Amino acid sequence: MDKLDQYLEAATRSNTRQSYQSAIRHFEVEWGGFLPATADSVARYLAHHAETLSVNTLRHRLAALAQWHIEQGFPDPTKTPVVRKVLRGIQALHPAQEKRAKPLQLNQLEQVTNWLDTAIVKARDEGKRSAELRHRRDKALLLLGFWRGFRGDELTRLRIEHVQAVAGEGMTCYFPQTKGDRTYQGTTFKAPALSRLCPVEAYLEWICASQLENGPVFRGIDRWGHVSDEALCIDSLIPVLRKMLKNSGIPSSELYSGHSLRRGFASWATSNGWDMKTLMEYVGWRNVQSAMRYVDAADPFANYRLQTLQVQNEELQK
Incomplete structure (x- = not known):
């Protein structure tokens, strides 16, 4: 070439x-x-x-x-x-209603995280390095994916050299190119350090346990505990997520997908008073239509506010 x-x-x-x-x-x-x-x-x-x-x-x-x-x-x-x-x-x-992933709620996020924490301790005590690494990776993937509202392809493309994380403070994730970035300006996303369900702590623990220094953040792990050099395939994210949910006791795990993390965060944010402009800027949505596909009906006024914002944007563009 x-x-x-x-x-x-x-x-x-x-x-x-x-x-x-x-x-x-x-x-x-x-x-x-x-x-x-x-x-x-x-x-x-x-x-x-x-x-x-x-x-x-x-x-x-x-x-x-x-x-x-x-x-x-x-x-x-x-x-x-x-x-x-x-x-x-x-x-x-052949009209068909768009199929949307079931949003992962905050209490479910906590349930899965608690199960992963227990599984990590058990695997470590039993000397099962492969299982311990897999659970630590899955915990970091789950919490970062939720709190940052990342899509599946963003999680698979995230690289260690593009992440800066400080325990108790927060982390930044840089992508040389994101969806809709036609000029290759690159985009930086920030994730908070939290007192519980913390994505920063989960990320640092995964990197420390895997001893990775560069390359893809989330990778495959074989039965002997060897971490792959390649990133997880985008098609493997849904099985990984559904297995976590099923093992932790979340019913109907087959209804969830990679979009469940983003939809779950959007639902949590709107139900906790985030205005639409803030949510769109945080997640990285460039238009109201994209946001409307993810905001859950848990907030009955969310779609109304989004539609109002859309009308306002259209009026400004005239």
Whole structure:
């Protein structure tokens, strides 16, 4: 790979690049489509999967196909009237309510953390280093993910050299690029030191126990207690979280996902009087629509305040 290819590849986030490659493979290999594609073939592809894939998934497939054609210098067939009309028809005939992860409540966070603390002590007393490391990692991942409202991909991309943590004071987490950061300015997030359920203490204990000095913060651990050099795969976060919840006695653990931490924090913040602007700035949401997807109905006036803020923003932009 020459420098030009390296810069072109760096312009697209790795998880986006991988998901687009998967979408192209699905169109070309699994469905049997040909590239470059015609508008008719793309429309037939949508129709074929209308009953099995969500509208959001179909939109993602179209975005991947559009990027492939543009990068290869071909006309983009996804923007043609027939493709757009078919997609509108699918939306009309197959409406589906957006599935949202169940938010993790503060009392549940405490229940899981207490279970992890007990499991850490037990594993240490029994000399089971692999189990002890896994529980310490999971505790740090859980508490940092909740109190910072991080998405799953942010937790997997967090690196030790980009974290500064001081016991009893707080920590900062820097990301060279975040979602929506098209200019690669980088973003720094701060996390508080708390008297209980502290993300800073959990992070420092995990780093100390694992003896890690640089690289990804959250990694895989084998049965012998060897910590991987690679970051946890984004697809492994949901099983890790659900296993924690199930082992700690949280019912219906299958209803939770990586978004449960962010939704849980947003619900906690709004129910404790955070105004919408503060919440959006803290989490890193750039628009009100993003915030509305995460604020839980535990605060019956939260959506009203968000909608009011949205109207105010639209008036200012006129």
